[in-house]
Amino acid sequence: MTRAVRVRVPATAANIGPGFDALGLALGMYDVVDVAADTRTGAEPRSPLVRVSVAGNGADDVPRDENHLVARSVLSALAEFGKQPSMLDVHCHNVIPHGRGLGSSAAAIVAGVLAARELAGGEITDDAVLQLANRLEGHPDNVAPCLFGGLTIAWIDDAGMARATRRDVHPDVRPMVCVPSTSLATETARGLLPASVPHADAVHNAGRAALLVDALTDRPELLLDATEDRLHQAYREPAMPETLALVRTMRRHGLAAVVSGAGPSVLVLARDEDEGRVRELGAGWHVSTLTVEHAGATIETRADDMLGSRPADTS
Numbered sequence: 001m002t003r004a005v006r007v008r009v010p011a012t013a014a015n016i017g018p019g020f021d022a023l024g025l026a027l028g029m030y031d032v033v034d035v036a037a038d039t040r041t042g043a044e045p046r047s048p049l050v051r052v053s054v055a056g057n058g059a060d061d062v063p064r065d066e067n068h069l070v071a072r073s074v075l076s077a078l079a080e081f082g083k084q085p086s087m088l089d090v091h092c093h094n095v096i097p098h099g100r101g102l103g104s105s106a107a108a109i110v111a112g113v114l115a116a117r118e119l120a121g122g123e124i125t126d127d128a129v130l131q132l133a134n135r136l137e138g139h140p141d142n143v144a145p146c147l148f149g150g151l152t153i154a155w156i157d158d159a160g161m162a163r164a165t166r167r168d169v170h171p172d173v174r175p176m177v178c179v180p181s182t183s184l185a186t187e188t189a190r191g192l193l194p195a196s197v198p199h200a201d202a203v204h205n206a207g208r209a210a211l212l213v214d215a216l217t218d219r220p221e222l223l224l225d226a227t228e229d230r231l232h233q234a235y236r237e238p239a240m241p242e243t244l245a246l247v248r249t250m251r252r253h254g255l256a257a258v259v260s261g262a263g264p265s266v267l268v269l270a271r272d273e274d275e276g277r278v279r280e281l282g283a284g285w286h287v288s289t290l291t292v293e294h295a296g297a298t299i300e301t302r303a304d305d306m307l308g309s310r311p312a313d314t315s
């Protein structure tokens with residue numbers, strides 16, 4: 001019998017300025033993914049084993065087979081959880097733009113791993129989900145807020161395990177994003193980073209990252225100082241000069257603007273009264289006012305509610 005599940009996963013902004021590979025914020029922008037699988041032992045395999053359909057962002061660019069990131073994540077997770085599917089159907093309704101610094105790959109991975117947990121039906125902890133999602137993504141700062149919502153501080157412990165802690169964000173913080181029409185692969189942006197940085201820059205970022213947690217949770221008036229970075233944004237400027245120019249312009253106007261994730265989108269930690277100015281300065285960009293997503297990824301329809309059904313088309 002086929003079991004099916006629907007998962008809703010939020011966009012995320014990693015780094016938030018000084019918190020490179022550690023801090024992340026969950027945003028109120030979502031992909032919805034339907035996954036159906038038959039994981040019975042000895043079930044007759046269907047042909048093809050994996051079917052993928054995609055509506056929305058990235059629909060023309062992603063593979064439609066087992067190489068699709070959601071399908072790949074479901075298959076890895078089911079294997080990890082001791083299950084072998086005889087068929088897998090994935091339908092994605094994508095809203096998060098790809099390669100823009102808004103955590104699209106983390107959202108796809110988290111959707112796949114959470115769907116697999118639901119389909120596997122066992123006692124699999126959030127910690128196990130975080131480990132697997134981190135392994136698939138390569139760093140934890142997007143997958144942690146995608147899973148847990150709010151502001152997350154993620155790190156890798158001495159045993160190599162991904163860990164994360166979550167904080168609520170101050171209600172006055174209004175995240176806005178300015179999204180360009182061009183994309184930048186995270187891999188390319190990571191390739192621009194130096195192997196070592198001046199000690200003074202490391203000291204600067206350590207202090208600002210600590211301040212940023214305080215500013216985002218309790219003291220939003222400190223956000224401009226708290227979002228200063230010296231470890232990654234300027235090094236990546238050659239790959240996204242317009243992004244760095246917009247960040248600098250916004251900051252000159254007193255707005256706490258940073259490169260979102262690996263770019264090229266700009267994240268502004270605004271207040272309601274800043275919205276007009278951000279839209280004015282971001283003319284020519286796709287500007288959205290978002291909310292902070294507090295709960296993180298959610299299972300919208302559980303496997304047992306959809307037993308035997310095909311996933312619904314959300315397009």
Ligand SMILES: Nc1ncnc2c1ncn2[C@@H]1O[C@H](COP(=O)(O)OP(=O)(O)OP(=O)(O)O)[C@@H](O)[C@H]1O
Pocket residue numbers: 012014031058062068069070092094097098099100101102103104105106107108142184185186187260261262263
């Ligand atoms: N929903 C999805 N379905 C399938 N593949 C996806 C999906 N989302 C992202 N991808 C894959 O991941 C790539 C984008 O990942 P990348 O890490 O470069 O950017 P990002 O995750 O959007 O941004 P960032 O990591 O900076 O926040 C896409 O080009 C595509 O190959």
Ligand SMILES: N[C@@H](CCO)C(=O)O
Pocket residue numbers: 014015020021022139141142186189190232261262
């Ligand atoms: N911390 C990551 C986030 C993007 O996935 C980076 O900036 O490379």
